[in-house]
Amino acid sequence: MSNLLQARGKLTPNAPLAPLVWFKSGGAAEWLFEPADADDLAAFLAALDPATPVMGLGLGSNMIVRDGGVPGVVIRLGKAFAAVEQLDGTTLRCGGGSSGILVSSKARDWGIGGIEFLRSIPGTVGGFVRMNGGAYGRETCDILVECEVVLRSGERRVLANADLGYTYRHSNLPEGAIVVSATFRGVPKPSEEIQAEMDRIAAAREESQPLRSKTGGSTFKNPEGHKAWALVDAAGCRGLRRGDAQVSEKHCNFLLNLGEATSADIEALGEDVRARVKARSGVELEWEIQRVGVAK
Numbered sequence: 001m002s003n004l005l006q007a008r009g010k011l012t013p014n015a016p017l018a019p020l021v022w023f024k025s026g027g028a029a030e031w032l033f034e035p036a037d038a039d040d041l042a043a044f045l046a047a048l049d050p051a052t053p054v055m056g057l058g059l060g061s062n063m064i065v066r067d068g069g070v071p072g073v074v075i076r077l078g079k080a081f082a083a084v085e086q087l088d089g090t091t092l093r094c095g096g097g098s099s100g101i102l103v104s105s106k107a108r109d110w111g112i113g114g115i116e117f118l119r120s121i122p123g124t125v126g127g128f129v130r131m132n133g134g135a136y137g138r139e140t141c142d143i144l145v146e147c148e149v150v151l152r153s154g155e156r157r158v159l160a161n162a163d164l165g166y167t168y169r170h171s172n173l174p175e176g177a178i179v180v181s182a183t184f185r186g187v188p189k190p191s192e193e194i195q196a197e198m199d200r201i202a203a204a205r206e207e208s209q210p211l212r213s214k215t216g217g218s219t220f221k222n223p224e225g226h227k228a229w230a231l232v233d234a235a236g237c238r239g240l241r242r243g244d245a246q247v248s249e250k251h252c253n254f255l256l257n258l259g260e261a262t263s264a265d266i267e268a269l270g271e272d273v274r275a276r277v278k279a280r281s282g283v284e285l286e287w288e289i290q291r292v293g294v295a296k
């Protein structure tokens with residue numbers, strides 16, 4: 001890493017990731033890099049040995065970091081990437097590290113509707129673009145115009161919505177590419193109506209999901225024609241435990257860390273649920289949560 005020490009951002013060896021992810025479990029990043037800005041990130045990646053793996057990290061709200069940690073470099077976007085600006089009456093440019101709550105609140109202030117759903121997804125713009133995050137009938141691909149990325153090679157590129165091959169909770173964002181900003185387009189709408197919709201969404205969330213828990217959000221994708229939570233429930237998995245890992249009683253497509261669960265406990269519980277659902281209904285559940293790094 002000696003050729004990377006000119007980076008203006010912060011490079012930390014052996015950086016614990018558990019405090020940075022919602023599950024509060026898992027090992028360390030071999031290296032954690034928090035770039036000063038997009039140019040810094042581009043120069044860093046261009047100088048990095050091409051064999052070194054690179055992974056983006058937002059708020060870690062859809063991620064199990066395995067207990068042996070993540071080899072290579074984890075890139076986390078800080079304050080320099082958290083700004084949201086208005087481009088015109090319906091368009092916003094958002095930093096890759098800005099949160100869903102900030103983006104939706106700015107859109108409300110500027111009278112831009114159709115972006116309210118981001119109010120309820122506790123992640124960053126980089127995570128939304130990669131995961132095609134969505135809720136209440138809308139998803140990121142419905143509002144994304146384009147995004148700016150730094151490719152693993154260090155090259156900066158603008159990718160249009162159509163370049164990202166969006167499907168349900170999936171994009172074809174190239175491996176190791178980091179989303180540094182995204183342009184979203186909504187529709188003109190009075191701010192009070194937007195606020196009312198955001199309040200409705202927040203209340204619905206509060207009622208149905210364990211929002212103040214150590215969790216990774218929806219664990220499995222909804223299979224075609226099914227709701228994942230209903231399959232998990234029908235297989236008798238509501239409340240199922242493995243050590244301190246538990247299937248949420250409140251929303252059984254959520255797994256919880258009740259205190260001291262390891263990532264191995266959480267992942268094994270998820271695999272147990274998949275096996276029980278397969279045995280009960282014949283449906284193969286697919287993980288939505290990103291499982292990263294190596295086992296201990």
Ligand SMILES: Cc1cc2nc3c(=O)[nH]c(=O)nc-3n(C[C@H](O)[C@H](O)[C@H](O)COP(=O)(O)OP(=O)(O)OC[C@H]3O[C@@H](n4cnc5c(N)ncnc54)[C@H](O)[C@@H]3O)c2cc1C
Binds near residue numbers: 062121124134290
């Ligand atoms: C309580 C709760 C409720 C949730 N509800 C929903 C919901 O309704 N709908 C929904 O879709 N999701 C939901 N989620 C899951 C999660 O919030 C989303 O998947 C979100 O998009 C993840 O964003 P993040 O920034 O935290 O990404 P992370 O969890 O940090 O990472 C997720 C993936 O995105 C990649 N990534 C992160 N940042 C970047 C970047 N800048 N550039 C490139 N790749 C990047 C990571 O490498 C990883 O592959 C919920 C999670 C929780 C905990």
